[in-house]
Amino acid sequence: MAKIILTGDRPTGKLHLGHYVGSLRRRVELQESGEYDRIFIMIADAQALTDNADDPEKVRRNVIEVALDYLSCGLDPTRSTIFIQSQVPELCELAFYYMNLVTVQRLQRNPTVKAEIQMRGFAESAVEGDTQQRAGIPVGFFTYPISQASDITAFKATTVPAGEDQEPMLEQTREIVHKFNSIYGPTLVEPEILLPTNAACLRLPGTDGKAKMSKSLGNCIYLSDSAEELRKKVMGMYTDPDHLRVEDPGKVEGNTVFTYLDAFCRPEHFERYLPDYASLDELKAHYRRGGLGDVKVKKFLIAVLNETLEPIRRRRAEYEQHIEEVYHMLEAGSKTARATAAATLDEVRAAMRINYFDDRELIESQAAQYRAAQQK
Ligand code: TRP
Numbered sequence: 395m396a397k398i399i400l401t402g403d404r405p406t407g408k409l410h411l412g413h414y415v416g417s418l419r420r421r422v423e424l425q426e427s428g429e430y431d432r433i434f435i436m437i438a439d440a441q442a443l444t445d446n447a448d449d450p451e452k453v454r455r456n457v458i459e460v461a462l463d464y465l466s467c468g469l470d471p472t473r474s475t476i477f478i479q480s481q482v483p484e485l486c487e488l489a490f491y492y493m494n495l496v497t498v499q500r501l502q503r504n505p506t507v508k509a510e511i512q513m514r515g516f517a518e519s520a521v522e523g524d525t526q527q528r529a530g531i532p533v534g535f536f537t538y539p540i541s542q543a544s545d546i547t548a549f550k551a552t553t554v555p556a557g558e559d560q561e562p563m564l565e566q567t568r569e570i571v572h573k574f575n576s577i578y579g580p581t582l583v584e585p586e587i588l589l590p591t592n593a594a595c596l597r598l599p600g601t602d603g604k605a606k607m608s609k610s611l612g613n614c615i616y617l618s619d620s621a622e623e624l625r626k627k628v629m630g631m632y633t634d635p636d637h638l639r640v641e642d643p644g645k646v647e648g649n650t651v652f653t654y655l656d657a658f659c660r661p662e663h664f665e666r667y668l669p670d671y672a673s674l675d676e677l678k679a680h681y682r683r684g685g686l687g688d689v690k691v692k693k694f695l696i697a698v699l700n701e702t703l704e705p706i707r708r709r710r711a712e713y714e715q716h717i718e719e720v721y722h723m724l725e726a727g728s729k730t731a732r733a734t735a736a737a738t739l740d741e742v743r744a745a746m747r748i749n750y751f752d753d754r755e756l757i758e759s760q761a762a763q764y765r766a767a768q769q770k
Pocket of ligand 1: 403438546554560
């Protein structure tokens with residue numbers, strides 16, 4: 395069976411280090427590995443609109459930002475098809491059929507959707523919506539796991555590189571595939587998620603030490619941040635609040651600077667930027683013992699991050715001078731993606747037997763039935 399990747403991001407802002415270690419870096423490695431027959435990378439503007447209906451301009455303007463981030467990280471449009479979700483209307487039709495295979499109750503149990511409803515402060519019951527004057531849950535938002543199943547299955551994706559918050563979406567997708575195939579015959583492919591292997595990458599905390607990097611919390615380091623912005627953010631980063639003097643023993647667990655080092659640092663970085671230590675384990679041991687100041691560790695982290703980010707910044711600056719071409723690339727990618735999705739949709743319609751005009755057996759048998767009735 396062909397090995398196919400599909401993944402994507404909502405264009406609600408520029409991409410940050412959480413996106414990078416959670417999925418972006420992996421995608422580029424997978425692209426370079428040459429092990430996949432097709433790679434589809436989707437800018438999920440339609441999904442972004444499910445909870446940004448009142449701010450379409452934000453979504454619209456961020457499509458190019460996400461595309462620039464992709465290209466500057468090394469996604470290569472000659473090897474990976476980069477496209478815009480809304481430009482593939484076949485995805486909506488698929489979702490429309492899948493909606494019949496999923497219950498409201500099943501959607502209500504989706505832990506990611508649940509958490510997002512909490513985070514956005516939507517009223518959860520009809521009564522609450524009325525009495526507390528809180529906005530209710532948009533239907534499109536509530537059903538986005540189904541739309542995501544369309545995104546994945548339209549391309550017959552076998553592999554979805556993503557963060558662990560996407561696991562419930564994959565589970566939902568596999569259930570839909572299973573149900574569809576058992577009712578209509580084998581048509582769709584069950585996908586697998588490909589999670590980051592390192593715990594720090596699974597959920598990179600924000601610079602303030604909070605569980606997640608998130609634009610609304612203002613705790614992000616963006617791929618497009620300048621070296622100076624990066625320096626300021628790292629210098630202000632949350633460490634161990636009890637590590638007051640250099641001599642004090644410090645905690646490494648929950649210390650954001652060390653979590654970032656877990657996600658980014660490689661042994662060769664020590665030779666280059668901190669030759670007094672041979673490895674991250676040695677650095678951590680010294681910090682735990684006491685006698686190692688935060689500033690020294692932060693300066694090391696800045697050097698490590700800059701080594702990763704400098705080539706990304708350079709490529710971004712170049713692509714920023716070619717916005718027209720980037721839109722052209724997205725247009726071509728969307729055309730390619732649409733053709734693939736349309737082919738799957740043809741198979742889906744045939745499996746569901748709603749391809750009436752191709753169905754000679756249906757037309758001829760009904761014609762014969764009425765001819766026979768007339769002749770009696
Ligand atoms: N839900 C993803 C995000 O929030 C975006 C997305 C939409 C996606 N469709 C997808 C990711 C399909 C993987 C597969 O960023």
